[in-house]
Amino acid sequence: MLKLKDLEKIFYKNTPNENIALNKVNLNVKKGDFITIVGSNGAGKSTLLNSIAGVFPVESGTIILDKEDITGKSEYRCAQKIGRVFQNPLAGTSPEMTIEENLSLAISKSNNLSLKWGLSKHKRKVMKKHLAKIDLGLEERLTTKVKLLSGGQRQALTLLMATVANPRLLLLDEHTAALDPATAIKIKNLTAELVNENNITTLMITHNMEDAIKMGNRLIMMDAGQIIYDIKAEEKENLSIEKLLKMFEIKHGGKFNNDRMLLSV
Numbered sequence: 001m002l003k004l005k006d007l008e009k010i011f012y013k014n015t016p017n018e019n020i021a022l023n024k025v026n027l028n029v030k031k032g033d034f035i036t037i038v039g040s041n042g043a044g045k046s047t048l049l050n051s052i053a054g055v056f057p058v059e060s061g062t063i064i065l066d067k068e069d070i071t072g073k074s075e076y077r078c079a080q081k082i083g084r085v086f087q088n089p090l091a092g093t094s095p096e097m098t099i100e101e102n103l104s105l106a107i108s109k110s111n112n113l114s115l116k117w118g119l120s121k122h123k124r125k126v127m128k129k130h131l132a133k134i135d136l137g138l139e140e141r142l143t144t145k146v147k148l149l150s151g152g153q154r155q156a157l158t159l160l161m162a163t164v165a166n167p168r169l170l171l172l173d174e175h176t177a178a179l180d181p182a183t184a185i186k187i188k189n190l191t192a193e194l195v196n197e198n199n200i201t202t203l204m205i206t207h208n209m210e211d212a213i214k215m216g217n218r219l220i221m222m223d224a225g226q227i228i229y230d231i232k233a234e235e236k237e238n239l240s241i242e243k244l245l246k247m248f249e250i251k252h253g254g255k256f257n258n259d260r261m262l263l264s265v
């Protein structure tokens with residue numbers, strides 16, 4: 001359902017600071033795949049997700065989503081098909097808008113409806129049902145401004161907004177990294193629930209090796225702008241952090257250099 005062919009992203013091209021962030025990346029993602037992405041610092045993980053989401057144009061290669069060539073499409077156009085959650089809990093919601101306005105916007109985005117739809121009685125009921133799923137009592141606070149929520153509550157709402165829109169693809173970029181440990185666990189569980197329930201094809205960058213192994217059905221490891229391992233199903237189930245680090249050393253010829261990942265082991 002998602003096909004990346006020879007994807008290349010170069011920052012500062014033709015300057016002394018030229019930096020090949022994606023070096024002819026190829027990836028075939030099947031519908032319903034939940035892929036965790038790990039890699040050393042500067043390996044190109046965020047660049048990969050940003051390229052797919054249309055944040056910036058790529059130098060060459062193609063991005064096909066559900067048979068549609070989305071290479072070079074704007075971030076705005078891509079956002080109609082792709083849900084995203086970032087590390088910063090403040091990034092995915094509008095602080096001055098209420099919970100119901102934020103959620104309503106997300107739902108209308110997927111259905112091409114106007115914002116008004118969300119304000120009818122029936123629609124409020126639908127939104128309450130969605131909010132009840134995240135189990136934070138937000139269904140009773142529909143008219144609360146989002147800026148009054150905690151980081152964890154906001155991230156849960158962002159995740160719900162990204163999945164309720166029925167995206168063809170969900171991109172998660174270290175979306176629990178800025179939360180306290182207990183809240184991070186809640187959001188991870190919620191992620192697994194929402195993704196499984198809706199069978200959403202998902203790419204998730206994480207700095208937590210244990211999560212990368214436990215979550216999803218496939219794991220890719222990146223290094224120097226390339227995918228150096230693509231580990232599926234059974235092989236993934238038998239992985240350990242030690243094994244994964246060893247595998248990295250074999251391909252890379254040196255120790256894994258992602259401090260945050262190693263600290264969170």
Ligand SMILES: Nc1ncnc2c1ncn2[C@@H]1O[C@H](COP(=O)(O)OP(=O)(O)OP(=O)(O)O)[C@@H](O)[C@H]1O
Pocket residue numbers: 011012019021039040041042043044045046047048258
């Ligand atoms: N917007 C940008 N402008 C210029 N250079 C960039 C930009 N985004 C990323 N880079 C560079 O591209 C390379 C890959 O960065 P990227 O953020 O994709 O790595 P990453 O694997 O996500 O790393 P980390 O785990 O440290 O977040 C790095 O050398 C980075 O400095």
